[in-house]
Amino acid sequence: MYTSQELGGSGTADMPDSSHTSGRRRRLTTAVRTGIARVLPSEPLVRNGHLLAISSLINAGVGSLFWLLATHWYDDAVVGLGYSALSASLLLANIGQLNLNDFLIRFLPCSGRQTRKLVLTCYSVSASWSAVVAVAFLALIPVLTSGLDFLRDPTVGFCFVAATAAYTIFVLQDGALTALSRPGWVVAENSVFAAAKILLLAAGAALALQSGILLSWAGALLISLLVANYLLMRRAVPHHERENAQMARPPRLLGYAAADYVGSLFRMAAYTLVPLLVLNTLGAAQSAYFSLAWIIGYVLFLVVRNMGSSLVVEAVRRPEQLVEQALRVLRHSGMLLAGGVVVIVAGAPWILALFGAGYSEHGTNLLRLLALSALPNLVFSVAVDVLRARRRLRLLVGLQAALCVLVLGLAGFLLPVMGVTGAGVAWLAAECLIAAPLLIWRSRWLVTTSGRTS
Structure with missing residues (x-):
């Protein structure tokens, strides 16, 4: 129990107020937890997946608000440069983080007393x-794109490098919190990041800073990192190390990390190179139609990815239930996706019309195809997560490489013939060509015996 001096009081007269305040705080915390428990499923596998999905939706929603406000507070040229700079930073961070986010999700649950060391x-x-x-x-900006020359200013360049490095830790801390069964904290720290970057964006606009967009992003990352890692290192990690003191770090982590990173590069290439194919083949206007449809359709992919992260964590903790849990994710996520697909397919023209008549005219069929492709993607994603839990590295890399080759190959062939709709056909066809054999030969990856998960 704290003394009155420790609480900042001067005598015993302060104790009733402090106790009353503490009691109210506890009751409020209990009420919040009870409310969340009533809304979310009680099963950890599904509940944690839902919380991670909520975090992704917060990021997506506030990210849209961030750019909407930026267009009102900054000149169009500044917004364009800021968007390009942040897009470059996020791409570099995704390359630089070496897919260690998925690595932490896979191995932190069984890392025992090595947890802190592994995270750091x-x-x-x-x-x-x-x-x-x-x-x-x-250094390569003069060769790659002269439009980002402002990043070569020493102060702005330092912020760019720091923001890129910080964003990798931002991604990894989400993976660590997920692995340690703290998905609610992921929601909280993403909310802190979202609020901070909008406040700093407003401050940058008030001060008329040309680099206000980049600086607001970097500042918000710093705030989020301080908050999240204080909770991670002071509470989540020590608790996990105490509860799992007998666990030893599994061997050959470097080989797993390397193979998983190679597989993730194939997956990232499928996601990031199709827009470039559209731009180079069809031009900037069609690229805009594709990009907006992809942003909307990709929300369904995120739902599956978040459920997959929860699946890996639970499979490592209870490997004997892996098959049951994987089937649970397939059924539960399938129902969620079916509802989302129906909404998007039926409402695609009106959803896209909010952004302009051209988007509705040219992107409706594309958005419908991308939404439909999320259904076979569920089978592909669950297979990847099961293989990751079981450390089936060759098949893990092979599946992601096959998806990359099929998507890029089909898109390159269909775009000149079908226009931007060809990208949607490419995604749907590629996902179906992967999902069909996975379902037919499911005994190759979804077997009833417990595989290696340590």
Whole structure:
């Protein structure tokens, strides 16, 4: 129990007020937890997946608000440069983080007393490599894109490199909190990040800072990192190490990390290179139609990815239930996706019309195809997560490589023939061509015996 001096009081007269305040705080916390428990499923696998999905939706929603406000507070040219700079930073961070986010989700649950060391090692490796990649990008700006020359200013360049390195830790801390069964904290720290970047964006506009967009992003990252890692290192990690003191770190982590990273590069290439194919083949206007449809349709992919992260964590904790849990994710996520697909397919023209008549005219069929492709993607994603839990590395990399080759190959062939709709056909066809054999030969990856999960 705290003394009155420790609470900042001067005598015993302060104690009733402090106790009353503490009691109200506890009752409020209990009420919030009870309300969340009533809304969300009680099963950890599904509840944690839902919380991670909520976090992604918060990021998406506030991200849209961030750019909407930026268009009102900053000149169009400044917004364009800021968007390009942040897009480059996020791409470099995704390359530089070496897919250690999924690595932490896979191995932190069974890391025992090595938990803190494993988190800090991943932080240092990914942040250092991301900084190197960002510095190399700055050096190559005159060759790659002269439009981002403002990043070569020493102060702005330093912020760019720091933001890129910080974003890798931002991604990894989400993975660590997920692995340690703290998805509610992921929602909280993403909410802090969202609120901070909008407040700093307003401050930058008030001060008429040309680099206000980039600086607001970097500042919000710093605030989020301080808050989340204080909770992670002071509470989640020590609790996990005490509760799992007998666990030893599994061997051959480096080989797993390397193989998983290679597979993630194929997956990232499928996601990021199709827009470039559209731009190079059909031009900037069609690229805009594709990009907006992809942003909307990708929300369904995120739901599956978040459920998959929860699946990996639970499978490592209870490997004997992996098959049951995987089937649970397939059924539950399938029902969620079916509802989302129906809404998007039926409402695509009106959803896109909110952004302009051209988007509705040219992007409706594309958005419908992308939404439909989320259904076979569920089978692909669950298979990848099961293989990740079981450390079936060759098949893990092979599946992601196959998806990349099919998507890019079909898109390159269909775009000149069908226009932007060809990208949607490519995604749906590629996902179906992957999902069909996975369902037919499911005994190759979804077997009833417990695989290696340590």
